[in-house]
Amino acid sequence: MPQSIHLAPAGPFSDAERDAVYRAIHTRRDVRSQFQPDPIAPEVLERLLLAAHHAPSVGFMQPWNFLLLTDPATKARVKHAFSRANDEAAAMFGDARKALYSAIKLEGITDAPVNLCITCDRERGGPVVLGRTHNRDTDLYSTVCAVQNLWLAARAEGIGVGWVSIFNDADLREILGLPEHVVPVAYLCLGHVRELHSEPELQQRGWAQRMPLEELIFHNSWGQRESGESSDLSEIPSL
Numbered sequence: 148m149p150q151s152i153h154l155a156p157a158g159p160f161s162d163a164e165r166d167a168v169y170r171a172i173h174t175r176r177d178v179r180s181q182f183q184p185d186p187i188a189p190e191v192l193e194r195l196l197l198a199a200h201h202a203p204s205v206g207f208m209q210p211w212n213f214l215l216l217t218d219p220a221t222k223a224r225v226k227h228a229f230s231r232a233n234d235e236a237a238a239m240f241g242d243a244r245k246a247l248y249s250a251i252k253l254e255g256i257t258d259a260p261v262n263l264c265i266t267c268d269r270e271r272g273g274p275v276v277l278g279r280t281h282n283r284d285t286d287l288y289s290t291v292c293a294v295q296n297l298w299l300a301a302r303a304e305g306i307g308v309g310w311v312s313i314f315n316d317a318d319l320r321e322i323l324g325l326p327e328h329v330v331p332v333a334y335l336c337l338g339h340v341r342e343l344h345s346e347p348e349l350q351q352r353g354w355a356q357r358m359p360l361e362e363l364i365f366h367n368s369w370g371q372r373e374s375g376e377s378s379d380l381s382e383i384p385s386l
């Protein structure tokens with residue numbers, strides 16, 4: 148028996164609502180060192196997880212789990228795993244870059260009151276999932292959508308989020324007891340913040356710059372710029 152199909156209005160938001168969405172997008176930051184020790188209220192954490200759980204997913208597979216870590220001993224093990232991987236990473240840069248790399252704090256594992264690993268269960272939904280038949284990795288992409296939903300919702304709640312990926316996969320799997328078919332997609336540090344960097348910290352510290360948008364837009368085939376070197380969006384009839 149098919150369920151009845153309902154549609155909801157889909158007009159634009161009010162100016163204030165739209166501005167709030169863009170504000171969350173443009174002022175969201177990766178947080179490494181600004182975490183306050185205060186706990187996150189359970190209802191706030193629940194709203195963040197609900198936001199993540201409302202992400203799009205291939206075939207509505209919802210492949211994520213939310214592994215919450217508050218135990219100091221577990222966090223200490225994760226921090227140790229980070230430090231090992233971070234030393235390996237630092238050794239891969241030349242001298243000047245290595246000095247800058249080593250000066251940047253790249254995690255808030257033990258500072259943040261909550262650590263959250265968002266995982267992808269690659270077997271959820273069985274062997275054939277609508278939309279994943281020709282692209283096996285779409286379950287991973289779906290999980291990243293959940294991460295971004297949480298990150299933006301956290302910005303609106305005044306909660307900072309820092310993504311830490313400097314781990315050997317095996318270390319994280321062992322500490323978290325993950326089965327083989329579950330991928331640790333994002334290891335996140337969460338906590339209240341009073342201030343955020345106004346621009347990406349890596350930009351402020353001279354590690355990398357935001358690229359001009361127009362350099363990233365091609366038309367119809369890879370590398371093709373519509374009119375000479377310029378890519379004026381107003382020239383696209385449908386925008």
Ligand SMILES: Cc1cc2c(cc1C)N(C[C@H](O)[C@H](O)[C@H](O)COP(=O)(O)O)c1[nH]c(=O)[nH]c(=O)c1N2
Nearest residue numbers: 175176177179252253254310311312313347348349
């Ligand atoms: C998949 C992935 C993995 C990581 C990150 C991000 C993403 C998307 N980022 C954060 C990253 O450095 C940051 O997003 C960019 O520098 C842009 O800054 P804002 O996020 O705009 O503040 C990140 N930051 C960090 O300090 N340690 C890390 O291990 C990682 N790993």
